[in-house]
Amino acid sequence: MITPGNPVPDFEASSTGDKTVKLSGYRGKYLVLYFYPKDNTPGCTQEGQSFRDNIEKFIALNAVIVGVSRDSVRVHEGFKCKQEFPFDLLSDPDEKLCQLFDVIKMKNLYGKQVRGIERSTFLIDPEGLLVHKWRKVKVKNHSEEVLQTLHKLTDE
Numbered sequence: 001m002i003t004p005g006n007p008v009p010d011f012e013a014s015s016t017g018d019k020t021v022k023l024s025g026y027r028g029k030y031l032v033l034y035f036y037p038k039d040n041t042p043g044c045t046q047e048g049q050s051f052r053d054n055i056e057k058f059i060a061l062n063a064v065i066v067g068v069s070r071d072s073v074r075v076h077e078g079f080k081c082k083q084e085f086p087f088d089l090l091s092d093p094d095e096k097l098c099q100l101f102d103v104i105k106m107k108n109l110y111g112k113q114v115r116g117i118e119r120s121t122f123l124i125d126p127e128g129l130l131v132h133k134w135r136k137v138k139v140k141n142h143s144e145e146v147l148q149t150l151h152k153l154t155d156e
Helices: 042-053 057-059 073-083 097-098 142-155
Strands: 014-017 019-022 030-035 063-069 087-090 102-110 110-119 121-122 130-133
Touching: 019 087, 030 042, 030 142, 042 057, 042 063, 042 073, 042 142, 057 063, 057 142, 073 087, 121 142, 130 142
Parallel strands: 030 063, 063 087
Antiparallel strands: 014 019, 014 087, 030 121, 102 110, 121 130
């Protein structure tokens, strides 16, 4: 598991826009990497919309936002288009990124135990170090929390 202050191993994933992205491709910028359970569900839609609605503030702080779930790129493309997300969504069907960031957890869903993504966000600095992480994220005000942390880091 990656801990704050340590480098995040370079990774590669399929992305919307018919791209393959690498962590190293974001060097020089802060990367807000947020993991969410499933496209087109209420909480995940609301979370993405909040990042979308604050995108100019993130850009002003030299930050890029990227969402990750186990959904296919095809499903991501529809979700991104429908919600007008100005950022990429990464597909992680084999859970390699999920395992790297330790976000797969047992969850209760309608009284059953299921494996799923625990809503989590990771802030990676321009040199590729993990500088902050949020686990068990509550959607309301989350993008504002991330912005506050970025403000503190960029004001130092």
